[in-house]
Amino acid sequence: MAVDASAYVSLEAAERALRGRLARLRAWVRVLIATRFAMIGVASGAAMLAILRGYDELYGVTHPVMDALSPLLWACAAALIVGALWPLPDRLIAASADRRLALRDRIATAVELSRTLYPDGMERAQIFDAVRHLSELTPWRAYPLRFDRLAKTMVGCLALLAAVELAPIPPLLLSTRERDEQAELRAIAQQLKPAVTKLRELADEAEDEETDATAKRLERLTERMERGRVPKREALLELGAMMKRLDARIKPPSLKTAREAAQEIGERGREEMAKRAEELAERARQQGNRELEKRMREAAERARKASSADDMRKLGEEMEQAAAQTGTSLNPSALLDAAAVAISGEEWDEALSALESLQECLAGGDTELTQEQAEELARKLEELAKKLEGTELSELSQRLQQAGQCLRQGDCQGACQCLGQGTCAGRSGLGAAKLGSGVAAMQAAADAAAQSLRRPGSSQNAGMGIGPDDGSRNRIDPNTPGASLYAPRETPVDATPEQVRSAVREGGESYLSPSPTRGAPDRVDPSRVPYYEVIGDYSRAAEDALETEEVPPAYRGTVRQYFDSLQGGDGGDGGNGGNGGAG
Amino acid sequence: MGEHEDLAQRRAEQEAGRFRRLVDDLRTQVGRVIVGMEDVVESTLIALLAGGHVLLEGVPGLGKTLLVRTLSEALDLKFARVQFTPDLMPADITGTMVLWEGPGGEREFRFQHGPVFANVVLADEINRATPKTQSALLEAMQEHSISVAGTTHHLEEPFLVFATQNPIEMEGTYPLPEAQLDRFLFKVRVEFPTLAELHEIMNRTTGAETPHAEKVASRDEILSLAAVAREVPVADHVQRFALRLLLATHPESEDAPEGVRQFVRYGASPRGAQALLLSGKVRALMDGRFNVAIDDVRASALPSLRHRIGLNFEGQAEEIDPDDLIREAIERVENATRQDVPV
Structure with a gap:
């Protein structure tokens, strides 16, 4: 046994080295324990999922939609904790280490x-001797990472989960109807995709997390529809739920309100x-400048x-030159008119630019406003402010109001400041307005998709009545047989959520008696609603009840079966086909 | 203080190196005469350096006697051979008082040393002698002394008894009593040589020259190295393993495997644990280590324990091999004491 003289360091140093090496081994073993438990967790989780x-x-057993990734991530997190806490003296x-490296109990x-x-x-x-052996040892040599049976099992389970999640259901396992449904869903998904992409972009720009989350869900839904991994019924329910969420995002304030206001503002601006x-033109005529008069008449028409x-900006420039020729100056309120027209055309950038130009004009001091001009400008600002109240540009409205007040008091600088703040606020409102338009576009696309899915004869689940009730949809053609019976949809109703019961008096005269309804879908409904329009909502309410465990587990199957049977009877001859029985 | 400890450490390492060199030399010298039998030679050397006696069991003609003789030749030790027969008397082993007549005609009783007064005693076919004669070795083996006519005579160290016995021819033999068996450190089974070994034996023994071993160590060196072996530290978990293994040979023990419970009448004595650890220490040094490993205990288990286990009637009737029971016990104790991390 050769004696290495250089090895003669102090015993304390040797013991420190021994402990240091053991600490390295321990750290590596913790990593491996965590990996092993993570593999066990992921494998079992993936297999169960x-x-x-x-x-x-x-x-088609409906249970809460599970995100496949979350349980696996939880398993990994738990494994990390186990690895960190596992007792390793x-x-x-x-x-x-002695056992694994055949060190014959040297280290122990x-x-x-x-x-x-x-x-x-x-x-x-x-x-x-033990320290010498340990110094030649690397932790991963003692405990190498091996692609063992457990790792293979985990990979297998993950592959199985991925296949179940991503791969299309083999056509052999699908009926003809289900295959047709999937083809239809794929087509609808193709239509929905551009709107979803646009919505996501807008939500990102506006940093609106809630809309972004909805857009992501829609994106996932379209992906699943494309892959044929979602039943039609679930697609309808999901679409309905998301349309409701989108509804909540755009009211109030709604773009619609802003648009109406903008149109009125635009009209006023054009007129002014x-x-x-x-x-x-009149001034030019008085000065005998026929050519200028003609140009100004044309400009008025334009x-x-x-x-x-x-167009307004060009007109403004032309009129400014004409004013200079006639020896007058153009009232700065012309810029406000340009802004108004821009707002009416939803050209938000242009509108804000016009307001900024107005601010510069007032701040520059080049133009001395007469009392009359200031009054007019203040009036217009206040009018514009009033029109924009309650829209996405409400803060801009407030600032314009303040600017008008400043002008009335002869405080041009204050007006400039308010206009500056207003344009800043307007830019942030602009994002919301854009998002609102995107949401509206998405809503329209989703609405169209839902309509398409509900189309009579398109599938067994037709007529589920999913989607927002804006009154414009679900209109029944007055010429269709039975339209008179279900015509109440056509009648504008201003009512609270309640259902009315009708009866026939002697002599054929009918009367209506209101009676509150509990548990019905929250919608404003006329007295009689076609069966195909409500069955979806009732079915969804039942599904919700099933999910929130209001229904005892033993009865869930029965409830589900009941609604399935209703829809099953419906699908044979289209959505309207089942109405006779239900009506 | 540090320098003193460093010197002690240096001395220990040098002694361990010397120990290993000597063992290598002994192996070489024995290997010049003995063909094969690596396990037997290994066990014999271990017993020699642990200061224990060895019972060699094997059919005649396998080279048991030659092995012992060669070993004593290589070690420069006094060697004595006693052929045990039924008519052998205790005095033939220990020696006796004889009437001695001096040149002047004076007479006195003087003690005539028997063959036991050697360093290496080969008790050939020990089971052929009567129990009375066999017991003459008891005191010598345990106490390294003998008492004759009221006088105790100390035997010169090292004192090693290598006994042989034939396992087949049992007629007219006297099986060794448990007390005597327990005094042997090892019971080594000598197996029949393989074809290749037989070829080599023929080549070496039928030629003109018979090979001989050269002396490689003196008596003092052997004693000094045997003392070094006893300094080898044993970790708690290794000692615990050895003791649990010993207890596992007892039918009433919790660790006892099914075979032991069924076929064993009594298990190994504490001398068995001493044998396990002592032989483990020697094995460790031979392997270039300064610590006893569980592997050492496992390797020594069969020769250390097989002669200390007493089979019951059922075991004897079933011709149960104690080696199988020991293997079963080792497996059980290993499973019970194994420490590992779950990766």
């Missing part, structure tokens, strides 16, 4: 001897601009027809 999802796909690590003995107060020569030699052009802020 695959079974549940597979069962769900094949038999020096003795255990040493014995384990050294760990024990290192606790001896005064080790003798042979004991010291043993400790040094035309009036100004006519004044200039102002009335102006559809964009660009």
Whole structure:
């Protein structure tokens, strides 16, 4: 046995080295324990999820939609905790390393001897011998990462889950009707995709998390529809739920309100601009400048027809030159008119630019406003402010109001400041307005998709009545047989959610008696609603009740079966086909 | 203080190195005469350095006697051979008082040393002698002394008894009593040589020259190295393993495997545990280690324990091999004491 002189360092140093090496081993073992438990967790989680999802796909058992990734991530997190907390005393690590590296109990003995107060020569030699062996040892050599049976099982389970989640259901397992449904869903998904992408972009720009989340859900839904991994019934329910969420996002304030306001503002702006052009024409006529008069008359005509802020800007420039020729100056309120037209055309950038130009004009001091001009400008600002109240641009409205008040008090600088703040607020409101338009577009697309899915004869689940009730949809053609019976939809109703019961008096005269309804879908409904329009809502309410465990588990199957049977009878001859029985 | 400890450590390492060199030399010298029998040679060397006696069991003609003789030749030790027969008397082993007549005609009783007064005693076919004669070795083996005519005579160290016995021819033999069996450190089974070994034996023994071993160590060296072996530390978990293994040979023990419970009448004595650890220490040094490993205990288990286990009637009737029971016990104790991390 060769004696290495260089190895003779102090015993304390050797013991420190021994502990240091053991600590490295321990850290690596913790990592491996965490990995092992993570593999066990992921494998069992993936296997269970695959079974549940597979069962769900094949038999349509509805249970809460599970995100496949979350349980697996939880398993990994739990494994990390287990790895960090697993008791690993020096003795255990040493014995384990001895076994794995065939060190013949060198390390375990050294760990024990290192606790001896005064080790003798042979004991010291043993400790040094163990340290020498440990110094040549790397943790991953003692405990190598192996692609063992457990890892293979985990990969297999994950592959199974991925297959269940992502791969299309083999056509052999689907009926003809289900295959048709999937083709239809794929087509609808293709239609929905651009709107969803646009909505996501807008939500990102506006940093609206809730809309972004809805857009993501819609995106996932379209992906699942494309892959044929969602039954039609679930697609309808999901679409309905998301349309409701989108509804909640756009009211109030709604773009619709802003648009209505904008149109009125635009009309006023155009009219004001035309009036100004006519004044200039009149002045030109008085000065005998026929050519200018003609141009201004044409300009007045163009102002009335102006559809964009660009047109208005060009007109403004032309009129400014004409005013200079006639020896007058153009009232700065012309810029406000340009802004109004821009708002009416939803050219928000142009509108804000026009307001900024107005601010610059007032701040520059080039134009001295007369009392009359200031009054007019203040009036217009206040009018515009009033029109924009309650819209996405409500803060801009407030600032415009303040600017008007400042102008009335002769405080031009204050007005400038308010206009500056207003344009800033307007820019943030602009995002919301854009998002609102995106949401509206998405809602329209989703609405169309839902309509398409509900179309009579398109599938067994037709006529589920999913989607927002804006009164414009579900209109029945008056020429259809039975339209008179279900015509109440056509009648504008201003009512609270209640159902009315009708009866026939003697002599054929009917009367209506209101009676409150509990548990019905929250919608304003006329007295009689076609069966195909409500069955979806009732079915969904039943599903909700099933999910929230209001119904005892033993009866869930019966409830589900009942609604399925209703829809099943419906699908044979289309959505309207089942109405006779229900009506 | 540090320098003193360093020196002690250096000395221990040098002694361990010397120990290993000597064992290698002994192996080489024995290997010049003995063909094969690596396990037997290994066990014999371990017993020699642990200061224990060995019972060699095997059919005649396998080279048991030659092995012992060669070993004593290589060690420069006094060697004596006693052929045990039924008519052998205790005095033939220990020696006796004889009437001695001096040159002047004076007479006195003087003690005539028997063959036991050697360093290496080969008790050939020990089971052929009567129990009375066999027991003459009891005191010598345990106490390293003999008492004759009221006088105790100490035997010179090292004192090693290598006994042989034939396992087949049992007629007219006297099986060794448990007390005597327990005094042997090892019971080694000598197996029949393989074809290749037989070829080599023929080549070496039928030629003109018979190979001989050269002396490689003196008596003092052997004693010094045997003392070094006793310094090897044993960790708690290793000692615990050895003791649990010993207890597992007892039918009433919790660790006892099914076979032991069914076929064993009594298990190994504490001398068995001493044998396990002592032989483990020697094995450790031979392997270049300064610590006893569980592997050492496991390797020593069969020769250390097989002669200390007493089978019951059922075990004897079923011709149960104690080796199988020991293997079963080792497996059980290993499973019970294994420490590992779950990766």
